[in-house]
Amino acid sequence: MKDANAGLSQQTLMKQKLETAQIALAELKEDRNAKLRALSGFIGHLSLACKGQNLELDNKLAKLRASFSDVDRLDDILPELVDIERILKRQYSHVMTKLEQGRNGLVKFSRQLQRVESVPDKLRKEVNYFKQDVGKPFHTVWDYIPKVEQLISFYEQTLALCFDSEEPITYLPKYRQLAHELAQMISEIDFSKAQRDQVLVIKEQLATEIDIDALLESYQTILSMLLENIAKEKSASQEFLFALNEALMSVRDSINESLNQAQRNQQLKNQLNKDINSQVDNVESGLAVADNMEQMKHQVIEQLAVLRASLNRKEALEQREVAMLKKSVETLRNEINELTSETSSYKEKLFEQQKLNLLDSLTQLPNRAALDERMEQEYRHYQRNRNPLWVAVADIDHFKAINDSFGHSTGDKTLQVIAMALKNSLRDTEFVARYGGEEFVLLIPDVSHNDIGHLLNRVREKIKNIPFKFKNQRITVTLSIGAAKIIEGEHILETFERADAALYKAKHENRDRVIID
Numbered sequence: 001m002k003d004a005n006a007g008l009s010q011q012t013l014m015k016q017k018l019e020t021a022q023i024a025l026a027e028l029k030e031d032r033n034a035k036l037r038a039l040s041g042f043i044g045h046l047s048l049a050c051k052g053q054n055l056e057l058d059n060k061l062a063k064l065r066a067s068f069s070d071v072d073r074l075d076d077i078l079p080e081l082v083d084i085e086r087i088l089k090r091q092y093s094h095v096m097t098k099l100e101q102g103r104n105g106l107v108k109f110s111r112q113l114q115r116v117e118s119v120p121d122k123l124r125k126e127v128n129y130f131k132q133d134v135g136k137p138f139h140t141v142w143d144y145i146p147k148v149e150q151l152i153s154f155y156e157q158t159l160a161l162c163f164d165s166e167e168p169i170t171y172l173p174k175y176r177q178l179a180h181e182l183a184q185m186i187s188e189i190d191f192s193k194a195q196r197d198q199v200l201v202i203k204e205q206l207a208t209e210i211d212i213d214a215l216l217e218s219y220q221t222i223l224s225m226l227l228e229n230i231a232k233e234k235s236a237s238q239e240f241l242f243a244l245n246e247a248l249m250s251v252r253d254s255i256n257e258s259l260n261q262a263q264r265n266q267q268l269k270n271q272l273n274k275d276i277n278s279q280v281d282n283v284e285s286g287l288a289v290a291d292n293m294e295q296m297k298h299q300v301i302e303q304l305a306v307l308r309a310s311l312n313r314k315e316a317l318e319q320r321e322v323a324m325l326k327k328s329v330e331t332l333r334n335e336i337n338e339l340t341s342e343t344s345s346y347k348e349k350l351f352e353q354q355k356l357n358l359l360d361s362l363t364q365l366p367n368r369a370a371l372d373e374r375m376e377q378e379y380r381h382y383q384r385n386r387n388p389l390w391v392a393v394a395d396i397d398h399f400k401a402i403n404d405s406f407g408h409s410t411g412d413k414t415l416q417v418i419a420m421a422l423k424n425s426l427r428d429t430e431f432v433a434r435y436g437g438e439e440f441v442l443l444i445p446d447v448s449h450n451d452i453g454h455l456l457n458r459v460r461e462k463i464k465n466i467p468f469k470f471k472n473q474r475i476t477v478t479l480s481i482g483a484a485k486i487i488e489g490e491h492i493l494e495t496f497e498r499a500d501a502a503l504y505k506a507k508h509e510n511r512d513r514v515i516i517d
């Protein structure tokens with residue numbers, strides 16, 4: 001009995017413990033559900049705050065919220081959270097980049113506003129403060145919106161002033177763009193030596209804040225220089241054609257003259273031959289009728305004298321003929337000599353012109369047309385022998401800053417020095433051309449993968465070590481270089497594209513470096 005009682009109380013105790021455990025478990029569950037509800041609410045608000053910024057993020061957050069409602073799916077949530085964290089980080093850097101771009105845009109716009117001449121000083125000063133303020137980095141989108149509003153109000157004020165004033169607007173960003181395009185265009189034209197100084201003055205002008213009248217004048221001057229060059233080229237060809245024509249005419253005259261003279265001489269000779277024959281006949285018939293020796297002798301002497309005179313005339317005629325022939329041969333020879341030298345000097349001129357057409361006038365490096373030709377040639381060579389062929393694109397870093405700080409002509413000189421240094425750092429079999437602006441293209445055959453980095457870094461270092469000094473300031477100019485080796489089945493233009501993409505990477509990785517694709 002005692003044992004039965006002890007068993008009962010044991011059972012009651014166990015039951016009580018089980019009930020307490022059940023209550024604790026229910027409380028725990030309730031607590032967890034409350035936390036999950038709070039988390040789900042938080043995610044709901046997070047979704048609302050982020051809504052529309054990134055579609056992938058919107059979807060992930062919606063899915064996450066749904067997972068919280070089903071406690072059994074909690075194990076699936078962990079990888080989702082990692083994914084969402086990744087998207088959030090990416091979104092953060094995207095927002096920051098956009099903010100930075102927006103800030104740069106605001107600075108640029110305010111700079112352009114300051115260039116409008118009719119803006120009064122007070123407003124200009126305000127824009128200046130604004131520009132300095134905007135110069136500091138933004139941290140949130142909310143910093144950005146009031147700035148845009150402020151800038152719009154500056155624009156409104158400026159526009160109102162422009163519409164009120166009778167004065168024409170002397171400077172607009174679009175003129176600046178046109179001036180920039182014109183400067184770029186004239187950098188690619190080969191002007192004659194005599195014109196280069198004038199071109200330099202125009203380039204300087206175009207780099208400053210030019211008004212519409214000055215811009216139009218620059219267009220006109222450049223146009224008239226180009227027309228002058230075309231006319232010169234035309235008249236050089238015309239001069240040659242005139243000389244050629246004259247020489248041919250005088251050759252024709254001299255041949256005609258010789259022909260006429262030869263005909264006249266032939267007539268004279270025929271007459272003389274007739275005379276001589278009849279004189280010989282006379283001697284014969286005189287001898288036949290002569291009565292005695294004395295008379296015969298007399299007649300022979302007389303006829304012989306006549307004959308000698310005719311023969312002398314014939315000889316003189318023949319001599320004259322030879323002399324004339326000599327003279328006309330001489331004239332012909334002179335004409336031909338003159339013509340030959342004219343032709344070769346014209347050929348030289350043509351050759352020079354052809355060379356000019358393939359050279360960049362500023363740097364004297366091969367230009368883009370020459371690069372196209374050489375690329376084709378190297379590509380054909382590569383197709384025959386399959387030896388390594390590299391294309392490298394080199395671009396001067398922050399070149400605009402040199403132009404902006406020290407003037408366009410300093411920029412031009414810098415380009416010349418760098419072009420020369422690039423040329424000197426390559427072997428004869430290697431090639432460098434000015435591709436345009438501050439960009440150069442190098443074609444390097446027969447260099448292994450191991451050596452190309454070394455070679456290009458040597459070129460880069462060489463440029464970096466040039467002791468440039470502008471306005472007494474020591475300046476280091478650096479290059480970014482991208483390179484690619486032609487691969488099986490690829491056209492050289494595709495290799496160029498890869499080299500260009502590598503250059504783009506080098507620019508984004510802080511510049512002053514070589515990146516090999």
Ligand SMILES: Nc1nc2c(ncn2[C@@H]2O[C@H](COP(=O)(O)OP(=O)(O)OP(=O)(O)O)[C@@H](O)[C@H]2O)c(=O)[nH]1
Nearest residue numbers: 187395396397398399400401403408411412437438
């Ligand atoms: N002086 C001079 N400047 C030129 C010539 N051709 C192009 N430029 C200038 O080169 C500059 C190129 O500027 P960007 O394309 O902004 O490049 P960057 O300043 O070098 O900057 P990164 O390339 O990004 O390092 C522009 O200001 C052009 O006007 C030229 O023949 N002479």
